[in-house]
Amino acid sequence: MRLMSSPWFAACNLALAALAAATAAAATRPHYGGTLHVEIWRSFETPDPPTSGYGMPDLARAFVITRWEAGRRAVYEADENAPGGRPFLDTVEIEMARSLRDQSIDLELGKTDLVELGPSELRRQPAGRKVWPSAPVRLMALVFGSRVEDARIREALALAVDRTAIHNVLLQRQGEVSAALLPQWLSGYAFLFPAAADAARARMLVAGLPAAARAISLGVEDAAARPIAERIALNARDAGLAVSVVPQAAGADARLVEVRIGSLDPALALASTAASLGLPEPPRADSPEALYAAERALLEGFRVIPLFHLPDVYGVSPRVKGRPGITPLGEWRFENLWVEGGRP
Amino acid sequence: MTFRTRLLLIFTVAVVASVALVEWLVADSTRQAFERMETQRVNGLVAQFRKEFAQRGQEIVRAVNGIAASEAAVNIAISADYSPYYNDAASLAAAHGLGLLELVAGDGTIVSSAEWPARFGYKEDWLAERADWESPGAFLKREELPDGVTVSLVAVSTARAGDRKLYVAGGQQLDRDFLSSLVLPEGMRVLLYRNLEARFSPAELVGGQAEDLPRVQPLIEEVQQRKREIGRTLGSGSSAETFHALPLMGYQNDLLGVLLIASSRRELVELESVLRRTGMGVAAAGILLGIALSWWATARVTRPVRRLAESAARVATGDWGATVESSSADEIGQLARAFNRMTRELVAQRERLVQAERVAAWRELARRLAHELKNPLFPLQITVENMQRARERHPEQFDEVFREGAATLLAELANLKQIVARFSDFAKMPAPQMQEVSFNELVNDTLKLFEPQLAQARVRANAALDPRLRPVQADPEQMTGVLRNLILNAIDAMPEGGTLTVRTSALEGGVRLEVSDTGQGLTPEESRRLFTPYYTTKTHGTGLGLAIVQSVVSDHHGRISVESSPGKGTTFRIELG
Numbered sequence: 001m002r003l004m005s006s007p008w009f010a011a012c013n014l015a016l017a018a019l020a021a022a023t024a025a026a027a028t029r030p031h032y033g034g035t036l037h038v039e040i041w042r043s044f045e046t047p048d049p050p051t052s053g054y055g056m057p058d059l060a061r062a063f064v065i066t067r068w069e070a071g072r073r074a075v076y077e078a079d080e081n082a083p084g085g086r087p088f089l090d091t092v093e094i095e096m097a098r099s100l101r102d103q104s105i106d107l108e109l110g111k112t113d114l115v116e117l118g119p120s121e122l123r124r125q126p127a128g129r130k131v132w133p134s135a136p137v138r139l140m141a142l143v144f145g146s147r148v149e150d151a152r153i154r155e156a157l158a159l160a161v162d163r164t165a166i167h168n169v170l171l172q173r174q175g176e177v178s179a180a181l182l183p184q185w186l187s188g189y190a191f192l193f194p195a196a197a198d199a200a201r202a203r204m205l206v207a208g209l210p211a212a213a214r215a216i217s218l219g220v221e222d223a224a225a226r227p228i229a230e231r232i233a234l235n236a237r238d239a240g241l242a243v244s245v246v247p248q249a250a251g252a253d254a255r256l257v258e259v260r261i262g263s264l265d266p267a268l269a270l271a272s273t274a275a276s277l278g279l280p281e282p283p284r285a286d287s288p289e290a291l292y293a294a295e296r297a298l299l300e301g302f303r304v305i306p307l308f309h310l311p312d313v314y315g316v317s318p319r320v321k322g323r324p325g326i327t328p329l330g331e332w333r334f335e336n337l338w339v340e341g342g343r344p
Numbered sequence: 345m346t347f348r349t350r351l352l353l354i355f356t357v358a359v360v361a362s363v364a365l366v367e368w369l370v371a372d373s374t375r376q377a378f379e380r381m382e383t384q385r386v387n388g389l390v391a392q393f394r395k396e397f398a399q400r401g402q403e404i405v406r407a408v409n410g411i412a413a414s415e416a417a418v419n420i421a422i423s424a425d426y427s428p429y430y431n432d433a434a435s436l437a438a439a440h441g442l443g444l445l446e447l448v449a450g451d452g453t454i455v456s457s458a459e460w461p462a463r464f465g466y467k468e469d470w471l472a473e474r475a476d477w478e479s480p481g482a483f484l485k486r487e488e489l490p491d492g493v494t495v496s497l498v499a500v501s502t503a504r505a506g507d508r509k510l511y512v513a514g515g516q517q518l519d520r521d522f523l524s525s526l527v528l529p530e531g532m533r534v535l536l537y538r539n540l541e542a543r544f545s546p547a548e549l550v551g552g553q554a555e556d557l558p559r560v561q562p563l564i565e566e567v568q569q570r571k572r573e574i575g576r577t578l579g580s581g582s583s584a585e586t587f588h589a590l591p592l593m594g595y596q597n598d599l600l601g602v603l604l605i606a607s608s609r610r611e612l613v614e615l616e617s618v619l620r621r622t623g624m625g626v627a628a629a630g631i632l633l634g635i636a637l638s639w640w641a642t643a644r645v646t647r648p649v650r651r652l653a654e655s656a657a658r659v660a661t662g663d664w665g666a667t668v669e670s671s672s673a674d675e676i677g678q679l680a681r682a683f684n685r686m687t688r689e690l691v692a693q694r695e696r697l698v699q700a701e702r703v704a705a706w707r708e709l710a711r712r713l714a715h716e717l718k719n720p721l722f723p724l725q726i727t728v729e730n731m732q733r734a735r736e737r738h739p740e741q742f743d744e745v746f747r748e749g750a751a752t753l754l755a756e757l758a759n760l761k762q763i764v765a766r767f768s769d770f771a772k773m774p775a776p777q778m779q780e781v782s783f784n785e786l787v788n789d790t791l792k793l794f795e796p797q798l799a800q801a802r803v804r805a806n807a808a809l810d811p812r813l814r815p816v817q818a819d820p821e822q823m824t825g826v827l828r829n830l831i832l833n834a835i836d837a838m839p840e841g842g843t844l845t846v847r848t849s850a851l852e853g854g855v856r857l858e859v860s861d862t863g864q865g866l867t868p869e870e871s872r873r874l875f876t877p878y879y880t881t882k883t884h885g886t887g888l889g890l891a892i893v894q895s896v897v898s899d900h901h902g903r904i905s906v907e908s909s910p911g912k913g914t915t916f917r918i919e920l921g
Binding site for chain 2: 162173227230233234
């Protein structure tokens, strides 16, 4: 089987993004000054701002933190000595712990400039709303704990989940259905992992198993993901499994988790994803075939059941100008943005 | 038991029986009347509950029709992509006050489910099986929910947009919340059994308490079998309840549940209890009043009878002049007057009898005296005549004749003296001087005195004395005389010899003394007349011995009797004490 080169695809994506940004930049002249108001649902309760991960840590390359209210608010000001030059924006104000629904309302009311959009909120956006999506960089997967020893149970659940229905309805077709760890845009072979549901086979696998063995607790800490877990439980019920959704991931037989793809290098991304999911480190692969084999080996045994690859999606106020401030990997690049009302 | 007591008892029994019967009749008729009222009340309450239930169904129908007619439903119906609406059922259900709501596409695919949001995309084929969902109104349906199966009251309506349609199926779960939301009359409660298992399952009883289970289970099982309404009173006392068990049939005519409408009988039982207590109080008062009136009435009725009885008792004690005052003209008055006539007649007859007896006694005494005196007088006359003849004809023999005649005269005069002494003794009969007497000793001493006579008469004496016998109050001399008299009679009765038995035995505070012989015995006529004065079966007796014995025994407040039959001997029995 001949696979497409993933890095090549990534480069193409980046080039397209840059082209789009240049087109947008040509529309208006940049202005200095102004404050970009951003709302996010996450809440960082740490004494200091986060320095790793995605989002706020990305601002450190062009902005400096000037105010930190743990869990509530952060203010970044333009770094006059930024490597790429001073950002157009004077300030970026970030409000934390805002629900997706509140963020969407605030954007609608003009109280903020940049918000995260979930599937439901994305559907409700008015026509013409500027939306910045990343590539599908978040892997949603089921991860089994050690207590579920029978592989037939795990495989039955993998076969029972109707990914397409969840993708169409609950995810509003955001991202893509997948049974692979790496997204199709990054690996090029994700489609080779079968993602179709087969309830009949799932029922066959668990037929004859005692009821206690067929009872699984599914931990979901993110309330936004709970409807997905409930649907998985319903699909599992059709297959003869008794899945109960619990709000605590710790101690549950299985967990519904999200893992972020951290690299444009497929091999590195696979390794970091495997590490995040508690899978063994895959062998270093220098070809797509080897990478496919390594990923296939990781997914054997159904300890991890990949479900979807989801993008980060941001709604943007019309005041915000400049090329998309979100990279394909979901990184914040606000240094080239400006807002109307800044210094001319 | 006196006549008055007996009459009072009869009156009391009659009063108690009458009052009890009346009380029972009144209580029973009252209870039946209250039962009828209670039945009407319960039926009214059940009808009210049915109305409330039907009203709740109409509310659901209105809500579902409202949703189906809404712009939102029409928008969903005409939409080519249902996925944006998967969450709309929850908000529509909340806005219309429904607990359950499913929006289902024309092909039976669930677009959105309020009660189970995850079921989008699943099929509800039963909706497509019927063309017209408006006509049935609200109906019961078995409902699957994430946490199990339940029964719901649902209605279905259809939103149409051209050739596209959207089923709107909404309603309420029949659960504890539903039951508690129903407006129930005072004293009524509702339990629901969801018929979701093949057999009776306690977990499916909603709205009840643990103690209800054993009571209602048979009722539920009966409804499960017969599939029709059943009414029954369960429990007892003030905790009793009248249950109406209504089968809840689903739209496919399957039994989905049993609704138990329970109406407390506490008020009825308490009312009946108050009435019963009041009735019993009134009955008790009536009985007491009846007894009091009976007491008065019996006293009034029995007073003449009591007077009559007292007069009769006086007559019995010898007061033959007793009379009864009679003023009434009824039977008691007639009886009193008859009694008075009777006593007057008795007094007159007694006087006549006394006079006749007195004459007879004198005649008898004269006869006895003549008889007793005639025997010694005749030798006296012969002797005196011999002496006169000897003086006149044989003077030389006169002295000898005089000596013999004087001896004979003296002997006969002694005999006459003895006869006179006996009559004198009978006439005297002094009062007994009471003291403690040991009859066993008295018997032994007396028998010892008679030993020579007994030996001469060839009579064997046998004393059978009771060692338990205690001393008895008696006159020892008179009782010795009594015993001597009886022993002499016994010896006389056995001229050919025999056995004399003297037996004592202890009585309650007294003594029984028996003197038996083995002589010829007495005829019944002789036995009857034996104690009559001057009656004797012997040729030489005065007939006063046993009369004196009877007199002594009578003076000791004792009783003497004789038991004899010809050829079998005679036994005299004296009982004192």
